[in-house]
Amino acid sequence: MSFSVIFDNVSKNFGDFKAIKQASFTVNEGEFFTLLGPSGCGKTTLLRMVAGFNPIDSGKIYFGDKIINNIPAHKRNIGMVFQNYAIFPHMTVFENVAYGLKARGISSSEINKKVAEALAMVRMEKLKDRSPQQLSGGQQQRIALARAIVIRPGALLMDEPLSNLDAKLRVEMRTTIKKLQQNLGITTIYVTHDQEEALAVSDRIGIMKDGVIQQIDTPEVIYKNPANAFVANFIGTSNFIDGEISYINSQAYLDVMNVHMPINLTNKYEGKVKISLRPEHIYLSEKRDNTIKGQIQLATFLGDFTKYEILLENGQTIEANEYTKDVSSFKKQGDKVQIEIRTDKINLFDTKGEVALT
Incomplete structure (x- = not known):
């Protein structure tokens, strides 16, 4: 079941460098929320804090009403899709998608059912016995997406998932991702530096610069009424x-x-x-x-x-x-x-x- 993700005065430092500066905002349950900004602005760092890959230096992150600061990454009930797909090369498509279910001790019959459903959602059911080396980049990204959603996570985290695809495939995949997210109602936090991509998929966008959220609003409001010159120049x-x-x-x-x-x-x-x-x-x-x-x-x-x-x-x-x-x-x-x-x-x-x- 999806949950909201709440950032309460969250900060992150790497030595003397302040990567995230007192971020406070809420990603609503079932919302497609995009963190958008140039390279080095802190968006991936913030996502990795949600995932549990980076510790939180100060502030709190909530999943619903539960503080998750000290909960290990593997117990946070999240799905993650990376820029480089992170597909296991020694496993078939089916085995890749089934991996998270097996780790949770799900029965074989239930795994077969859930994997079949996930592969059908991304139109990859006919390729379930193939190895990753036999798949195109777009197909590998679909497998990564199926593996993330098959466990029915409370939140789906996506870090530049389309940046390695060509232009036509990026447009096709962002449509697939948006439709899938809407159908499943999964709370999604999506990281990108591509403003057109952000405008196309998001319910709301958070624009970041130098570790600070500059503006959070719908794509239309941010485009028409930017909060400052940086936002006006970055969007469109x-x-x-x-x-x-x-x-x-x-x-x-x-x-x-x-x-x-x-x-x-x-x-x-x-x-x-x-x-x-x-x-x-x-x-x-x-x-x-x-x-x-x-x-x-x-x-x-x-x-x-x-x-x-x-x-x-x-x-x-x-x-x-x-x-x-x-x-x-x-x-x-x-x-x-x-x-x-x-x-x-x-x-x-x-x-x-x-x-x-x-």
Whole structure:
């Protein structure tokens, strides 16, 4: 039966290096929760603390209402899928999947039934007698997944499970994993540095940087309303333009390259700001007034849209997407363009990028 996983002020040090800094959050029962961040941010360290592979220096981790800090890894009722599959090369597919059940003393008849069910879930039942050397990378990853779920763990931990697969297989396997997790309702903590993968599979995402959780929310909220400039830049593509906030009476105005527009802020702020704009929210306008001037430096046709690199009049370069369904012709290198800023489609941050202002 699945359980929630609760982190209560959890820290981990390696000598003088603080790998995890007072992490406090909850992974809900049955939730698909992803830890996302660049290499070295602490996400795998945090996962290994849940698994029992790394000791917890301070704080507590709960499975439901039970503290598991001092419980050995093999008694935590978790399934684990690794980056390198960790398939036993001397065992058949069936024997690999059955391994955890045998270690628990399950009867032979029950093992046969449970292994058959697990292999059917990952569409590998016809290959049960093969050795790992006869399997492709994608097939080996399916076996690793079947071995993890066959014991019906309370939580499933996955550490970069798709990073060794090619692009097409990664997309196929992430769909398999998401469907399987939904069908079984297993609490899942998934580690990746691939933001597209995280957006595709997660109920919620925790963005990490330097051992600190930067933001936890649904993929949609994190994409649309990043908590800081790091999150905005790490999830998807963001353009950052310099601007400034000023006031007329009590109304805040955003000033950017001679464009002056009213804007609503979450907190009163005055001075220089970072403006974050997604490429799909940059509008190439026919208007001449209240727009930013630029010039196309590169146009790349990608089928459903064309990606432009645009040099702005202040010397900054941004990316913009123009969608095939919305236009009858595309612009080319050297064309002059007018860019309309829509305040409902931007995010504003202070100059350090640490505080969201909208």
